[in-house]
Amino acid sequence: MVLRMRQALVAAPRIFQRAKSTAAVFHAVPTSKYSGSDDPLSGSWAQEQPARREWKREEVQALFDQPLLELVFQAATVHRQHNDPRRIQLCTLMNIKEGGCSEDCAYCSQSSRYSTHSKASPLEKLDNVLAEARRAKENGSTRFCMGAAWREIGGRKRGFDRILDMVREIRGMGMEVCTTLGMLSPEQAQKLKEAGLSAYNHNLDTSREYYGKVITSRTYEDRLETIANVRDAGISVCSGGILGLGEDESDRVGLIWEMSRLPEHPESFPVNALVAIKGTPMEGQEPVSFQEMLRTIATARIVLPTSIVRIAAGRHLFSESEQAMAFLAGANAIFTGHRMLTTPTSSWDEDKAMLARWGLTGMKSFESKRLAPLAPEEAEPACEPPAPESVKEEPRVATLGTGAV
Numbered sequence: 001m002v003l004r005m006r007q008a009l010v011a012a013p014r015i016f017q018r019a020k021s022t023a024a025v026f027h028a029v030p031t032s033k034y035s036g037s038d039d040p041l042s043g044s045w046a047q048e049q050p051a052r053r054e055w056k057r058e059e060v061q062a063l064f065d066q067p068l069l070e071l072v073f074q075a076a077t078v079h080r081q082h083n084d085p086r087r088i089q090l091c092t093l094m095n096i097k098e099g100g101c102s103e104d105c106a107y108c109s110q111s112s113r114y115s116t117h118s119k120a121s122p123l124e125k126l127d128n129v130l131a132e133a134r135r136a137k138e139n140g141s142t143r144f145c146m147g148a149a150w151r152e153i154g155g156r157k158r159g160f161d162r163i164l165d166m167v168r169e170i171r172g173m174g175m176e177v178c179t180t181l182g183m184l185s186p187e188q189a190q191k192l193k194e195a196g197l198s199a200y201n202h203n204l205d206t207s208r209e210y211y212g213k214v215i216t217s218r219t220y221e222d223r224l225e226t227i228a229n230v231r232d233a234g235i236s237v238c239s240g241g242i243l244g245l246g247e248d249e250s251d252r253v254g255l256i257w258e259m260s261r262l263p264e265h266p267e268s269f270p271v272n273a274l275v276a277i278k279g280t281p282m283e284g285q286e287p288v289s290f291q292e293m294l295r296t297i298a299t300a301r302i303v304l305p306t307s308i309v310r311i312a313a314g315r316h317l318f319s320e321s322e323q324a325m326a327f328l329a330g331a332n333a334i335f336t337g338h339r340m341l342t343t344p345t346s347s348w349d350e351d352k353a354m355l356a357r358w359g360l361t362g363m364k365s366f367e368s369k370r371l372a373p374l375a376p377e378e379a380e381p382a383c384e385p386p387a388p389e390s391v392k393e394e395p396r397v398a399t400l401g402t403g404a405v
């Protein structure tokens with residue numbers, strides 16, 4: 001009883017702050033298209049409002065601090081003004097070069113500095129990768145992402161040439177192609193662009209202030225430089241973060257605020273929940289609560305209204321109803337298939353059945369208006385995901401790992 005009273009006293013200022021901040025930010029969020037006479041099924045949501053820029057950090061914090069359902073309602077409203085809320089992007093991620101990375105990211109099983117289950121492997125063969133991409137496409141994924149556990153491409157010329165071939169071939173299948181290969185020079189970014197790369201993932205992970213507690217082998221500025229090289233080459237930026245690293249709420253706000261300050265909002269903002277891996281410095285971290293995930297997703301949806309907000313690693317930790325609440329709050333992409341880089345995810349079958357239960361459908365390739373459109377000769381009728389019973393699928397690989405993207 002005494003403990004409960006103490007907890008209530010500790011929580012009271014936060015709750016009061018959240019109630020106060022509702023009034024402060026409500027007027028800043030436009031009203032829903034659903035509130036007028038517009039037909040909500042007209043499909044005319046996309047890009048009607050320009051994305052607001054120049055957020056102050058206090059404003060993002062005030063949004064974040066609102067009572068949770070109020071925040072979700074506002075995020076759902078903003079989502080409908082910029083995106084078709086019925087569409088979810090299905091992405092499949094393949095680890096094309098596992099383990100042996102020289103970086104010291106404290107959450108990652110692939111760092112060579114920690115003793116984990118992850119073993120260094122060579123770069124995958126082209127044919128194996130193309131077979132995985134084909135399988136992903138047949139099962140309804142429209143974006144194929146490839147991750148290599150490298151600090152940077154550096155002088156790996158033969159490996160880089162093979163990756164360029166992978167990009168060309170997969171783009172030739174009519175899929176969006178994304179890679180995450182560590183730090184990138186302007187020249188490497190240009191070559192990836194010429195090969196047809198749609199997006200490049202390079203996360204900021206957390207706030208600028210907390211970053212040094214997670215990674216010391218490269219700086220926040222290094223990360224921003226790679227993001228700038230990607231953007232300057234005309235490739236869409238995919239950049240997000242990880243929750244559950246021991247950061248506090250102001251760090252989650254700081255991450256979103258940093259994204260809002262980029263010269264262009266990222267095309268895609270992945271939100272990962274840490275999957276704590278034995279052998280890493282983060283192995284004892286408590287899992288992040290769903291409410292914190294939801295609060296972060298909803299705030300990101302309001303601040304980055306035209307970005308794809310992606311539920312990434314750790315999604316398997318949340319129930320279907322929780323995931324549906326995240327879609328309501330503006331999340332509009334998931335990783336699906338059989339695993340993330342090193343963590344499990346739901347299968348195509350499970351995910352398509354889940355989306356169908358909630359009245360959601362998969363996005364087509366290049367449906368996001370933030371991506372450069374397909375050239376006419378590349379365009380082909382984009383497929384709706386096949387019905388669950390027609391899906392070809394192999395058993396899930398239930399490996400552990402972080403694989404944050």
Ligand code: SF4
Pocket residue numbers: 101102103104105108109110111148149150151182
């Ligand atoms: S997160 Fe990426 S860069 Fe960091 S250790 Fe893992 S593979 Fe290397």
